[in-house]
Amino acid sequence: MEFTPFASSRPQYTPPPAGKDCKYVGQSVRALPIRILTVGKKRSPGVQLIVDEYVEKLKHYCPVEDVRIKSNPKNARDVIAQIEHEDMAVMGLIKSNEWVVMLDEHGLNMGSEQMSSLIGDAGNTLGASSIVFCIGGAYGHGRQLRERADVSMRLSSLVLNHEIALVVLAEQLYR
Numbered sequence: 001m002e003f004t005p006f007a008s009s010r011p012q013y014t015p016p017p018a019g020k021d022c023k024y025v026g027q028s029v030r031a032l033p034i035r036i037l038t039v040g041k042k043r044s045p046g047v048q049l050i051v052d053e054y055v056e057k058l059k060h061y062c063p064v065e066d067v068r069i070k071s072n073p074k075n076a077r078d079v080i081a082q083i084e085h086e087d088m089a090v091m092g093l094i095k096s097n098e099w100v101v102m103l104d105e106h107g108l109n110m111g112s113e114q115m116s117s118l119i120g121d122a123g124n125t126l127g128a129s130s131i132v133f134c135i136g137g138a139y140g141h142g143r144q145l146r147e148r149a150d151v152s153m154r155l156s157s158l159v160l161n162h163e164i165a166l167v168v169l170a171e172q173l174y175r
Contacts, residue, residue: 032062032099032131033129034131035093035098035130036132037067037133039137040069040163044163047167051066051170054170054173064173069089083137087145090141091144094145094148099130099132099150100149100150101118101133101134102151103136103154103169104141104153106154109157110154122150138162155169
């Protein structure tokens with residue numbers, strides 16, 4: 001299965017070049033509600049504690065919702081069926097007016113400043129009602145989410161455990 005960072009037929013988002021400051025420094029930016037959709041099993045208590053701490057800090061700036069979607073909701077033994085079931089569960093939670101960021105190891109490599117610009121652009125120029133970050137299950141994201149995503153980004157050139165990816169994302173959103 002070949003993957004392109006922008007499988008969507010929607011307009012492609014191009015982040016600013018690396019090394020540049022966020023273009024919104026010192027400006028007022030519309031605070032978009034943020035939802036984090038994570039496919040996975042029950043989180044370890046330590047990870048949940050850290051995520052809860054960052055979510056509480058973020059709530060001072062914008063509404064934040066952390067949603068965990070049970071991995072393999074239909075107990076499929078087939079990997080393809082598992083991906084499809086998880087994909088349907090995720091897609092069922094995404095609204096048409098939300099801006100979707102898919103976290104994927106093959107996505108665009110963005111620094112903190114570029115991620116800040118991405119969030120600012122989603123609220124100020126792209127007209128989204130909220131921004132949704134999607135962390136996939138053990139076998140990655142399904143076709144529907146790949147097509148629906150407005151941008152695909154990676155948090156690191158390393159492949160991260162889903163719990164670690166969630167902690168890194170929460171910290172970067174707070175940053």
